[in-house]
Amino acid sequence: MSVPLTLLGLLEREPSHGYDLKRDYDAFFGRGKPLPFGQVYATLGRLARDGKVVVGEPEAGDGPDRKRYVITETGATEFEDWLREPVAAEPHLQTVLFSKVVLALMLGRDAELYLDTQRAAHLKRMRELTEIKRSGGLVDALLADHGLFHLESDLRWIDLTAARLDALAAEVAKR
Amino acid sequence: MTDPLIHAHDVTLAFGETPALRGAELAVEAGEVLAVMGPSGSGKSTLLHCLAGILTPDSGEIRFDGRRIDNLGEQERSALRRDSFGFVFQFGQLVPELTAEENVALPLLLGGRRRAAALQQARSWFPKLGLDGLEARRSGELSGGQAQRVALARGLVAEPRVLFADEPTGALDSLTGEQVMDLLVGCAREQGTTVVLVTHEARIAAYADREAIVRDGRATSMSGRLTS
């Protein structure tokens, strides 16, 4: 998750104080990992240095955080470009699963046992995400679903690989 | 640890020359929702039918609530199924001649409940499952998702100890399937019903508390509580 671009997006809605940005970031994107205040201000500082945001005059009041940040034309353009750009469709998202299976077969270890424990770990995470989906709102549900679909596709690969393990072992031994 | 509600021990069953179960072990705890997963033809449905007293194993033992049920006579087994178990299958298997509410009331009527009382109790399920206004429809006049929710109500209406569900969402698209699962798990938890759910879909299995995997007629469970 790109923190600078997300903050730019939040500023594209309306000029905001640092604490508003942190609150909204944590609510929508934090997912149990709140953004430290230090990182919020460091990021805003870099965005200001690069001309993507400007800092308003301190406002009257007694809180420590009296400055409002405003997105610039440069910042808005960068954000719009990022928003339109599709994310790279990574075909090798889980090569570590593949590597483990092949290495296990090469070394004569129990690849099936590995696949079984991996399947159980995936299903356990899927149960957790399903619980989030059942108990939370739509925003949580959509994010949980994204994770669920990815885990599901891994699982299909795990099942297919388990079914072909003997043939794969023979292939690996040949080389 | 308390004794499991259902316990299958070393169960074998062959259809003629075809071995379907070869020493299956499974324990289902009271109140849990267990997903039974595994490849096509691995013996999931056969195992479910053995647990539910529909099929008799060739050897091994099935216990329900501490009592052996694999060696009961046909009459005792059908009484057990009627009084303690509910069922939902892939295709709702609603009786086409009956209205939706009569279908839901069926287990109560078969259990000897008077018609007016049975229908009244059946009707109380319709709002819970988002089926308001569909009480008088026949199964041919329901969408797949609606028919499956009617079948779910029928499976739960008599408050069975165990609900056996074999691919209950298998004929539905994934969103409708998940809605049915959400209701199934929600209702089962609310009334404390134990659920044995056969599915090959991980997203559906993820609604359960844990899974058991059947492979070549043998069951293993990888997570959750111990099973043997």
Ligand SMILES: Nc1ncnc2c1ncn2[C@@H]1O[C@H](COP(=O)(O)OP(=O)(O)OP(=O)(O)O)[C@@H](O)[C@H]1O
């Ligand atoms: N009534 C039957 N007569 C003969 N063979 C049967 C019968 N029912 C099941 N079998 C065989 O028993 C084995 C296990 O079948 P079962 O229906 O239990 O598999 P399953 O895991 O439920 O598969 P699926 O996911 O395709 O529903 C298969 O080889 C199947 O062909």
Ligand SMILES: [Mg+2]
């Ligand atoms: Mg089956």
